[in-house]
Amino acid sequence: xxxxxxxxxxxxxxxxxxxxxxxxxxxxxxxxxxxxxxxxxxxxxxxxxxxxxxxxxxxxxxxxxxxxxxxxxxxxxxxxxxxxxxxxxxxxxxxxxxxxxxxxxxxxxxxxxxxxxxxxxxxxxxxxxxxxxxxxxxxxxxxxxxxxxxxxxxxxxxxxxxxxxxxxxxxxxxxxxxxxxxxxxxxxxxxxxxxxxxxxxxxxxxxxxxxxxxxxxxxxxxxxxxxxxxxxxxxxxxxxxxxxxxxxxxxxxxxxxxxxxxxxxxxxxxxxxxxxxxxxxxxxxxxxxxxxxxxxxxxxxxxxxxxxxxxxxxxxxxxxxxxxxxxxxxxxxxxxxxxxxxxxxxxxxxxxxxxxxxxxxxxxxxx
Amino acid sequence: xxxxxxxxxxxxxxxxxxxxxxxxxxxxxxxxxxxxxxxxxxxxxxxxxxxxxxxxxxxxxxxxxxxxxxxxxxxxxxxxxxxxxxxxxxxxxxxxxxxxxxxxxxxxxxxxxxxxxxxxxxxxxxxxxxxxxxxxxxxxxxxxxxxxxxxxxxxxxxxxxxxxxxxxxxxxxxxxxxxxxxxxxxxxxxxxxxxxxxxxxxxxxxxxxxxxxxxxxxxxxxxxxxxxxxxxxxxxxxxxxxxxxxxxxxxxxxxxxxxxxxxxxxxxxxxxxxxxxxxxxxxxxxxxxxxxxxxxxxxxxxxxxxxxxxxxxxxxxxxxxxxxxxxxxxxxxxxxxxxxxxxxxxxxxxxxxxxxxxxxxxxxxxxxxxx
Numbered sequence: 247x248x249x250x251x252x253x254x255x256x257x258x259x260x261x262x263x264x265x266x267x268x269x270x271x272x273x274x275x276x277x278x279x280x281x282x283x284x285x286x287x288x289x290x291x292x293x294x295x296x297x298x299x300x301x302x303x304x305x306x307x308x309x310x311x312x313x314x315x316x317x318x319x320x321x322x323x324x325x326x327x328x329x330x331x332x333x334x335x336x337x338x339x340x341x342x343x344x345x346x347x348x349x350x351x352x353x354x355x356x357x358x359x360x361x362x363x364x365x366x367x368x369x370x371x372x373x374x375x376x377x378x379x380x381x382x383x384x385x386x387x388x389x390x391x392x393x394x395x396x397x398x399x400x401x402x403x404x405x406x407x408x409x410x411x412x413x414x415x416x417x418x419x420x421x422x423x424x425x426x427x428x429x430x431x432x433x434x435x436x437x438x439x440x441x442x443x444x445x446x447x448x449x450x451x452x453x454x455x456x457x458x459x460x461x462x463x464x465x466x467x468x469x470x471x472x473x474x475x476x477x478x479x480x481x482x483x484x485x486x487x488x489x490x491x492x493x494x495x496x497x498x499x500x501x502x503x504x505x506x507x508x509x510x511x512x513x514x515x516x517x518x519x520x521x522x523x524x525x526x527x528x529x530x531x532x533x534x535x536x537x538x539x540x541x542x543x544x545x546x547x548x549x550x551x552x553x554x555x556x557x558x559x560x561x562x563x564x565x566x567x568x569x570x571x572x573x574x575x576x577x578x579x580x581x582x583x584x585x586x587x588x589x590x591x592x593x594x595x596x597x598x599x600x601x602x603x604x605x606x607x608x609x610x611x612x613x
Numbered sequence: 614x615x616x617x618x619x620x621x622x623x624x625x626x627x628x629x630x631x632x633x634x635x636x637x638x639x640x641x642x643x644x645x646x647x648x649x650x651x652x653x654x655x656x657x658x659x660x661x662x663x664x665x666x667x668x669x670x671x672x673x674x675x676x677x678x679x680x681x682x683x684x685x686x687x688x689x690x691x692x693x694x695x696x697x698x699x700x701x702x703x704x705x706x707x708x709x710x711x712x713x714x715x716x717x718x719x720x721x722x723x724x725x726x727x728x729x730x731x732x733x734x735x736x737x738x739x740x741x742x743x744x745x746x747x748x749x750x751x752x753x754x755x756x757x758x759x760x761x762x763x764x765x766x767x768x769x770x771x772x773x774x775x776x777x778x779x780x781x782x783x784x785x786x787x788x789x790x791x792x793x794x795x796x797x798x799x800x801x802x803x804x805x806x807x808x809x810x811x812x813x814x815x816x817x818x819x820x821x822x823x824x825x826x827x828x829x830x831x832x833x834x835x836x837x838x839x840x841x842x843x844x845x846x847x848x849x850x851x852x853x854x855x856x857x858x859x860x861x862x863x864x865x866x867x868x869x870x871x872x873x874x875x876x877x878x879x880x881x882x883x884x885x886x887x888x889x890x891x892x893x894x895x896x897x898x899x900x901x902x903x904x905x906x907x908x909x910x911x912x913x914x915x916x917x918x919x920x921x922x923x924x925x926x927x928x929x930x931x932x933x934x935x936x937x938x939x940x941x942x943x944x945x946x947x948x949x950x951x952x953x954x955x956x957x958x959x960x961x962x963x964x965x966x967x968x969x970x971x972x973x974x975x976x977x978x979x980x981x982x983x984x
Contacts (some may be wrong), residue, residue, distance in 0.1 A: 270702075270705050273702050273703075273705075274704065275702075275704040275705045275707070275708035275709075276649050276652075276704050276707060276708055278708060279652065279708055279711060279712075287774060298685065315627050322881075325881065325889060326880050327829075327830060327887060327889075328643075328826045328829065328881075329646050329648070330642070330646075331646050331647070331648040331649050332643050332646075332648040332822050332825075332826045334648075334649060334821055335648040335649050335651070335652060335818055335819065335822040336819065336822055336826060336874065336877060339818065339819030339823075339870050339874075340819070340870060340871065340874040342815070342867075342870075343809035343816060343817065343819075343866070343867035343870040343871050343874075344867070344870070344871065346741060346864060346866075347863065347864065347867045347868065347871065350650075350862050350863065350864055350867075351862055351863065356837050360740075360741060360864070361737060361740070364719065364721075364740060365719050397743040451656070451711075451712060451715055451815070452712055452715070452716050452719070454708050454711065454712035455709070455713055455715075455716055456714030457706040457708075458705060458709050458712065459712065459713065461705075462701055462705045462706070462709055465700070465701065465705070466699070466700070466701070467734075471810075493720070495726070496724070497727060498721075498723050498724055499718040499719050499720050499722070499723035501716065501719070502715075502716040502717065502718070502719030502721075502722075502723065503716070504716070505712055505713050505715070505717070505719075505720075506713060506716050506717045506720060507718025508682065508716075509709060509713030509714075509716070509717075510710075512713075514711055516695065516699060516701070522700050524698065524699060526701075527954050540686045
């Protein structure tokens, strides 16, 4: 059973990470929060209409509610009476509240309880089988989410160029006739159906973690859109699977643990990403400081080259006083200069090598 | 008739405090465009609550609120430092912190539910809020925190106002902006955590945003806005709490949010000068005024062509030239004695009408020259 839960979790994560990438790049991450809340409203209302939890109409209704949130927020914002952030923050709690009230008032009629709305019931998902006649084809939610994932993938492949352009240069996309507004709503529909699909397994809030955290992790690691999509799928799937394992190991709620693992992966990327991570950034800054100091030293030496004061100015022991560096720092700088072949040291005297001289000259000319 | 027994008074007092505090600090969240930060803070408070209970095994409101504050505050700090120091954008890190902290909270809650002590019941009230489980003890703790927060905002009113509307000016006057921001943010965290038990983690952000956004429509002054917002907040949260404790199976948070949303919708529709209804009426009035001026101008030019004001022009001519609702406008003009009708389909300017037409033309030319 744990294998099937891992399978479902992996599929959910993969399907979520595709729209997540574009939400992150378009700076609309919080729309996923808004949409995933209002999806509940859509599910409840459409349930009252069709009275069947397995009907695909539920999906349609819920997706419509997601789009409704976006449209309502935009309408509110367009009145210019409130700012954009407040307009998002007003619509989805209202819809979510109506959903929760309906569920708790009619809890007897609906097989949904208000806690499951938040936590999802992935542990129970394997019990809900997809049957073809008498043949058991596996858990139903794996199929549902698989289809959602395929839809996302198809949307991505069909409109990759358009999405890319509209994301990075909406103005140009509009000029070329790509209709960024249409793509925007396409993306919002994609987010909505993904949120509905994932709702059963991970509930309405943690889907945000599965959409945004893997995409943010990938964003720390790459500058290429294609790579980012791939990395985000990979990191989403791995964190989902690790999350399920951890949940079984610590006996905690599965969806919550998956979200935590997604967060941990993101924290790792944040710290140790090769180019943009905090740690490597720290090293880069320190490195740059040293390289710059090296150039300063080079200019200093070149200035006094062949002058009467050369001997005094080029003395290692005097450098730190003249350039106001600490002893340790000047020793490091000199070592770096020698290692890179810019400097020579005879006794206590520093001299530029031909390479060093040329480098310094070209630097000075550049300015 | 509602019987004000012990429970109900507690609920009303608690609701009033929650509404007051979220109303007051919501003003800052809305004006500083940090509405969605409230959502993040309230969600990230959950693991703090769960952890305090898990480690200390206590349910004293002071301990739980402190736990909530620490973890909400931690979430806020992560958001600001990551968005300042890395390539990750503000919205992304907000969404990540919100969902991951909340996930951690749910995971910890699930651990708590497996504890052998039966004491754990009632922590889930922090998810959707439950007014009817409130005790006097809770109200005292909330009152203590609220008093401190309100005193601070009273003392630093001017500074907060300046830092909200004109950061650069405030900085140039030497106000410690970073410190002020931190204090204000911490107070917002306090306001949110105070309300968690009542409104719940999931919907607390609406309590922060909606009263202030509604109050904004009624005034342009920050002091007045704060008072109105506090009033709206109290109104919604007291009535939400009362409704949910009198009607069966009605969770407090969602009903409070529904009420405050209604208040907000009412405000954007009917608030004077800013409200949509008002704007619509104003626009219609302006359209009318412009149309009247245009008709007078046309009559003026017609009169110019005839050397004499006394000449009646064909009404049909005006009707042919332009204007929907021309008959209403002409009736209006003749009521104001700016035009005279001959009865035989003729129309002419009166002396007053001539004056008005000249000033209208002057105004048009003046603004044309200016632009």
